[in-house]
Amino acid sequence: MALTFFNQFSSPHLLGIPLILPAMLLPALLLPAPNNRWMTNRLTTLHLWLINMITKQLMIPLNKPGHKWALILTSLAVLLLATNLLGLLPYAFTPTTQLSMNMALALPLWLATLLTGLRNQPTPSLGHLLPEGTPTPLIPALVIIETISLFIRPLALGVRLTANLTAGHLLIQLISTATITLLPIMPAVSTLTATVLLLLTILEVAVAMIQAYVFVLLLSLYLQENI
Template identity: 85%
Template sequence: MILSFFDQFSSPYLLGIPLILPSMLLPALLLPTPNNRWIPNRLTTIQLWFTNTFTKQLMTPLNKPGHKWAIILSSLMAFLLMTNLLGLLPYTFTPTTQLSMNMALALPLWLATMLTGLRNQPTMSLGHLLPEGTPTPLIPALIMIETISLFIRPLALGVRLTANLTAGHLLIQLISTATITLLPILPIISILTMTILLLLTILEVAVAMIQAYVFVLLLSLYLQENI
């Protein structure tokens, strides 16, 4: 059976049942939960510190009505971060490399920010389609361009996350295959490619963390425009 490099991105099946749902639930099971003791353990303390710091940084530019989104955005950040990092382990499946899943996350959240703006301040939300001081002949074209750019936002969110993670996984797969292939033929070149592989793995860990942060940050910026 001949396999391609893209087979690692296909959802695994067990008895005809796709395993993408258990792979999405696994990160939540690995997160520590507070116990009944007065003093929490170190892992729970680090988790609470990270959550509080990230939520405070994310909610600072937003006004008070936007603070209702704190739980949603912080939970989304934790989910994307754990999913991206766990996908770097050997013999694992990364759900965030699937465009369908990323669009299922981006589209409803972007639509919720838009509906929030249209409900609370419809004039200002619609005013973003036409900047102040626009010449009269350019009004129809500018409204069309701004409308297209508005509806491209969820697509850009999903494609950005999918493309970055897919490209990183492909590079790791290519370089690891070259390392194993060159080991019996050219050991020195194989050691060099292994060093590159280690550096690329460190870079991919950073990319997994940054892309989760960028996804949530852009959603908070979209929310900031509509509250």
Template identity: 80%
Template sequence: MNLNFFDQFMTPSLLGIPLILISMLFPTLLFPTPDNRWITNRLSTLQLWFIQLLTKQLMIPLDKKGHKWALILTSLMILLLTINLLGLLPYTFTPTTQLSMNLALAFPLWLATLLTGLRNQPSISLAHLLPEGTPTLLIPALILIETTSLLIRPLALGVRLTANLTAGHLLIQLISTATIVLLSITPTVSLLTTTILLLLTLLEVAVAMIQAYVFVLLLSLYLQENI
């Protein structure tokens, strides 16, 4: 019975072919596509307003040199946001609950920010590994600690996103299972668990949006350190 709770995190497949790529690209089909009219409809206008607001918010920590990353960061934010939110619907799959996918998103982008810093300002980027005024005896230990904290950043990004979404999905399934079981035994307690389930669902919607924003915001902060 306990193993059934984790079936929702298994990658769907058809004839042995994983369908994770389809589940990643499917949310983009729900976006309104611009037409050839001079005046766009209300839905497209709302979408453009939201993307512009999101881009401005992501560009706040960056200076002008980092604005060239706006398209990448905004696209990543929209991708994570739509996948996280649509994964809360019944009979759906959330690709961001897979650590392999989150690491595949986090590691190349983190490495790109690191290589950007090493190419443009190598001395300043390497200076982050050793704080100013460090005693001579502590220099090897601090360099080792700072290097470890630098290399663990993509792992922290992937694990944070995976753990938050996985925990929320498990809690929702556990409480919903308890609600169904208690419905025939004690309807009053079942009504209470239903209320808790609705509140938890609202919380999980907020977590899905916040975690997508935090993922991209941390990448923008890493980029700011290297430009």
């Protein structure tokens, strides 16, 4: 039984072909396509309003040079948001529960922000490794600690997203299994667990949105340190 709980996190295969790539492309196919009409429909209007709101929130902590990253950060936020929410549907696979995918998103973007800072302003970027006013005996230790902290950032981004989504999906499956098992034995308790399951599902929808926002927001904060 314990094995079946974790089967949902393994990449599905069809005729020996992994389906993680179609699962990643599906959210983009569900987004409304732009058209040449002067008046848009309600779905397109809602989509544009959501993208504008996300872009505005992400660009607030950034200086003007960082606004060049608006397209990358907004696209990443929409991709993570759609992928996380679609993963809550029954019999759906969530690619963002895979640490390899999250690290493949976090590591190149974090490295791009770091290289941007080293190219444009190398002295201030390296100055983050040593806080101002540090006593001389503590300088070597603080440089080592700050360097480790710098290189841990992409790992923290990937592990945070993976752990939150994995824990939520496991809880949903455990409680749903308990609800089905208790239904013929104790209907009253099964009704109570079904209510808990509904509340947990609502919480997981909020977690899916928050984790997508936090992932991109932390990347924008890392970018702000290097521009």
